[in-house]
Amino acid sequence: xxxxxxxxxxxxxxxxxxxxxxxxxxxxxxxxxxxxxxxxxxxxxxxxxxxxxxxxxxxxxxxxxxxxxxxxxxxxxxxxxxxxxxxxxxxxxxxxxxxxxxxxxxxxxxxxxxxxxxxxxxxxxxxxxxxxxxxxxxxxxxxxxxxxxxxxxxxxxxxxxxxxxxxxxxxxxxxxxxxxxxxxxxxxxxxxxxxxxxxxxxxxxxxxxxxxxxxxxxxxxxxxxxxxxxxxxxxxxxxxxxxxxxxxxxxxxxxxxxxxxxxxxxxxxxxxxxxxxxxxxxxxxxxxxxxxxxxxxxxxxxxxxxxxx
Amino acid sequence: xxxxxxxxxxxxxxxxxxxxxxxxxxxxxxxxxxxxxxxxxxxxxxxxxxxxxxxxxxxxxxxxxxxxxxxxxxxxxxxxxxxxxxxxxxxxxxxxxxxxxxxxxxxxxxxxxxxxxxxxxxxxxxxxxxxxxxxxxxxxxxxxxxxxxxxxxxxxxxxxxxxxxxxxxxxxxxxxxxxxxxxxxxxxxxxxxxxxxxxxxxxxxxxxxxxxxxxxxxxxxxxxxxxxxxxxxxxxxxxxxxxxxxxxxxxxxxxxxxxxxxxxxxxxxxx
Numbered sequence: 001x002x003x004x005x006x007x008x009x010x011x012x013x014x015x016x017x018x019x020x021x022x023x024x025x026x027x028x029x030x031x032x033x034x035x036x037x038x039x040x041x042x043x044x045x046x047x048x049x050x051x052x053x054x055x056x057x058x059x060x061x062x063x064x065x066x067x068x069x070x071x072x073x074x075x076x077x078x079x080x081x082x083x084x085x086x087x088x089x090x091x092x093x094x095x096x097x098x099x100x101x102x103x104x105x106x107x108x109x110x111x112x113x114x115x116x117x118x119x120x121x122x123x124x125x126x127x128x129x130x131x132x133x134x135x136x137x138x139x140x141x142x143x144x145x146x147x148x149x150x151x152x153x154x155x156x157x158x159x160x161x162x163x164x165x166x167x168x169x170x171x172x173x174x175x176x177x178x179x180x181x182x183x184x185x186x187x188x189x190x191x192x193x194x195x196x197x198x199x200x201x202x203x204x205x206x207x208x209x210x211x212x213x214x215x216x217x218x219x220x221x222x223x224x225x226x227x228x229x230x231x232x233x234x235x236x237x238x239x240x241x242x243x244x245x246x247x248x249x250x251x252x253x254x255x256x257x258x259x260x261x262x263x264x265x266x267x268x269x270x271x272x273x274x275x276x277x278x279x280x281x282x283x284x285x286x287x288x289x290x291x292x293x294x295x296x297x298x299x300x301x302x303x304x305x306x307x308x309x
Numbered sequence: 310x311x312x313x314x315x316x317x318x319x320x321x322x323x324x325x326x327x328x329x330x331x332x333x334x335x336x337x338x339x340x341x342x343x344x345x346x347x348x349x350x351x352x353x354x355x356x357x358x359x360x361x362x363x364x365x366x367x368x369x370x371x372x373x374x375x376x377x378x379x380x381x382x383x384x385x386x387x388x389x390x391x392x393x394x395x396x397x398x399x400x401x402x403x404x405x406x407x408x409x410x411x412x413x414x415x416x417x418x419x420x421x422x423x424x425x426x427x428x429x430x431x432x433x434x435x436x437x438x439x440x441x442x443x444x445x446x447x448x449x450x451x452x453x454x455x456x457x458x459x460x461x462x463x464x465x466x467x468x469x470x471x472x473x474x475x476x477x478x479x480x481x482x483x484x485x486x487x488x489x490x491x492x493x494x495x496x497x498x499x500x501x502x503x504x505x506x507x508x509x510x511x512x513x514x515x516x517x518x519x520x521x522x523x524x525x526x527x528x529x530x531x532x533x534x535x536x537x538x539x540x541x542x543x544x545x546x547x548x549x550x551x552x553x554x555x556x557x558x559x560x561x562x563x564x565x566x567x568x569x570x571x572x573x574x575x576x577x578x579x580x
Contacts, residue, residue, distance in 0.1 A: 049447070049457055080480050084459040087412065087447035096541035097412060099442050113545060118440055119335075120322055126546040169456040170493075173486040178478070190579075214580075226500030239460075239478055239498075247579045257441070268577055269556075270570065277325065277549075284556045286570055294563035302571055303580075 006071040006112075006134075008034040009060060010152060013081065014041070023075040024151070025143035026136075029104055030073060030112075035063070036152040043157060047081065048168035051160075053088035058161040060093060064133060071132045073112070078137035080238075089135055096129030100257065102142035121257050121279035140238075140261050183217060183233045185241040190216035190249075193236055193263075194224050197252015197273060197292055201229040207251050210296045213303035219243070221253045237262035251292040255280030272296065310362075310372035310468060313428030314355045314396070315419050315446065316348040318380055318387040319439040328547050335547065344387050347434025349504040351497040352376070355432050356395050356505070358466050370468065372429075373397050377422050379407055379415050385520065392515035393507035400426065404524035409537030412440075416448025418535045421528040424453055428492065430473060435460050435496040443496070450494035458487055459496040 008030050010023045020036075027034040037059055041047060044055055056074075064072045074089070076082045078100045090097035102124070103115035111128060114136060118125045160166050185191060192214060194207035204224075211218040219241075220234035236243055238261040248266035253259060255271075255278055263269070264283055271284035272292045281287045288295055320326050320340045327336040344352070359372050376391040378384045379402035388399035402418055410418070423431050431450075436443035443459065450457035462484065463476040471491045476484050478498055489495075507515075525532050533539060557573070559566045574580050 049459075050451075053451070080460055080478065083443050084447065084457070087416075087442075087444035088451040088457070090444075090541075091413060091416075091448050091451040094541070097442070097444055098542060099444060107545075117550070118547070119320070119326060120438060120441065121550070122322070123326070123328070123335075123547055124550045125544050126548075128543045128545050129541065130543055131541040169489070170458065171488040173474070173488055175479070176476075176484050176486065178484050222500060238480060242480075247574065268574070268579060270574075279550075281556065281558075282550060286559060286573055287556050288559045288566045288570065290563055290566060295567055298563045298567035299571065302567055306580075 005032050006030060006073045007063060007067050008032040009037050009063070009072065009074045010034045011037045011039065011056065011074060011076040011082075013039045013079075020077055021148060022138045022140065022143045023077055024149045025145045026075055026101070026104060026138050027152075028145075028149045029143070033154075034075075034152045035154040035156060037156050037158050039158050043159060045160075045166050046168055046172055048170055049085035049088055050169040051166065053085045053092055054164055055158050055160050057089050057092035058164075059156060059158055060089075060133070071134065074133070074135045076135070076137045078139050082137055086135055086137055093133045093135065094131060095133035095135045096131040098127050098129065098134060098136040100139040101136050102139045117257055121255060121260070122277065139257070178232065185217050185219055185234070185236060185243050188217035188243065188245050190214050190247040191219045191236070191243055191245045191263075191266075192216045192249045192251065193219035193221060193253055194230065194251055195221040195253030195273075196223040197254075198224065198229070199252075199293075201227070203293070204229050206293060206296050210249065210251070210300045210303075213300045213307070214247070214249070216247070216249070221259055222256065250280050250284070251296055253280050254278045255283065310370060310430075311375060311426060311428050312355050312358060312372045313375050313377055313423045313426060313431045314348070314352050314391070315377045315423070315431065315433040315449065316352065316387060316391060317345045317434070317437045317439075317445075318342050318378060318384050319345045319437055322438050328549070332546050332548070333544055342383055342386070344390060345434050345437045345439070347436060347438075347497060347499045349434075350499055350501055351432040351434050352391055352394060352396065353502045353504040354464055354497055357502065358464060359395075362466070362468070372466075375400060375426055375428065377402065377419055379410075379418055381408075388520055389515050390507060392518045392520070393511040394505060395511060396518075398519040399521070401520060401522045402528070403522050406525050406532040406538070407536045409540060410535055411540040411542045412442050412444035413448055413541050414535045414537075414539035416445045417452055417539065418525075418528065418530055419445065420449045420452035421530045422523060423449065425523075425528060429471075430466070430491055431455075431494045432464075433494070433496055435498050446494055446496040453492070453494075456489040456493040457495070458489060458493075460498045461495045462498050462501045464495060464497075
């Protein structure tokens with residue numbers, strides 16, 4: 001093993017399901033035989049950001065002390081829970097914190113460079129860590145590989161350090177469903193999503209009409225829901241519904257990272273947007289640069305004609 | 310009771326930012342600057358918390374509202390806007406030593422500032438519109454050892470028990486209800502309220518409200534812990550992402566494009 005190879009940790013939270021596939025692929029790019037640190041509420045008690053960060057931090061720090069000559073990279077899947085506690089972990093370790101990475105490579109001198117989206121996915125930045133320890137969260141869907149890499153051979157269950165009080169810094173009062181409604185986005189074969197480009201509550205019908213003509217469910221991007229143009233149960237994205245229909249039509253959706261995370265698994269993606277640089281086009285199989293208020297009614301008209309309506 | 314709100318001034322993302330010739334940052338010229346959208350929601354939530362106390366208790370024990378921001382001289386405009394919205398006073402972290410910081414460096418400086426003011430509750434946006442690292446509020450909480458929640462969509466203050474009830478968004482359409490003892494730090498999700506606009510009266514009053522400039526020495530932070538010296542990451546290049554997927558751009562007017570798209574979808578047996 002070359003001296004430049006870092007000690008790589010992959011972090012998995014037993015409670016919040018998989019999501020470690022991307023971290024595994026990313027670890028493979030770093031050329032290392034990674035160790036898996038497993039977070040389990042049965043061992044650590046109920047999740048809180050402080051407790052998880054401290055317990056994990058103690059483990060990583062002791063691993064780094066063993067291997068003085070190498071740098072350490074901690075890879076976590078970019079989930080909501082991880083986004084909450086990972087900055088704290090980096091702070092404890094004095095580490096470079098590089099969230100939601102979508103790529104990694106080495107520069108001319110063998111130093112690590114990480115790629116991440118900025119300015120709401122309009123641009124991407126190449127970031128160089130300036131610390132021996134790096135905490136990076138991996139953007140969902142960013143690292144793909146035809147083969148799932150073999151799981152790490154070394155698995156470590158994260159424990160509470162002996163000197164640590166297991167008291168979480170906050171109390172969980174309960175959980176509740178964010179919304180309820182008759183919209184079945186998760187099971188839909190076709191979805192037409194209204195984005196901010198529709199322009200207002202009175203103009204959502206342009207998307208609803210196309211959805212009806214396609215026999216599709218009606219989705220909404222976050223700004224549409226936040227503005228009250230459509231109820232929250234229509235929301236597609238990592239904070240709404242994660243969808244993977246056969247056909248996904250995005251009307252006036254620019255394509256925030258959160259939105260793209262929620263629909264990137266769709267089989268065929270169509271995007272209509274006036275902005276040719278809208279990030280949604282990077283995922284779209286078919287892209288039309290144009291005004292949805294012209295394109296959608298044209299589609300609806302043709303579909304209704306075909307159906308003899 | 311004192312509530313602090315940390316805001317970041319960011320380039321207006323509706324404009325198309327230009328990459329500087331050096332290739333490692335956004336060209337600052339002819340950019341327009343705004344308060345990051347989540348931070349506006351954090352400001353609005355703080356104003357609503359103060360108004361809720363005013364209504365219930367007739368203004369007795371009204372929390373004081375202080376806004377914080379770190380950055381160069383231009384940041385004063387963002388702070389004046391917050392004052393115009395109804396915030397009581399502003400603290401501007403301005404020091405050459407703050408330049409070039411990352412979330413770790415900026416979070417440490419902001420932590421010192423909110424601690425200096427004795428804020429019982431600190432609100433900030435969940436992530437900024439420019440870098441979107443979602444880290445600064447967590448660093449503030451971590452530095453001060455305070456309870457923290459990210460992606461908060463509802464906040465209720467319980468002054469009597471010195472605690473706050475917060476609802477946090479989980480993935481997959483679920484929420485978690487939490488109770489945090491004060492002092493605490495909450496990072497507010499975008500869109501949880503409708504940020505108000507400043508009134509003319511508010512804008513006029515804002516000019517006379519206190520806006521204090523603080524530097525490293527006043528905050529008692531080591532210059533080596535903040536700014537570029539304290540940063541653990543460095544941006545080496547910024548570029549337009551390659552358009553992936555090999556997607557097909559369909560040209561023509563609306564009717565032509567619609568017809569061509571339907572032909573493709575039919576061929577893929579999607580209709």
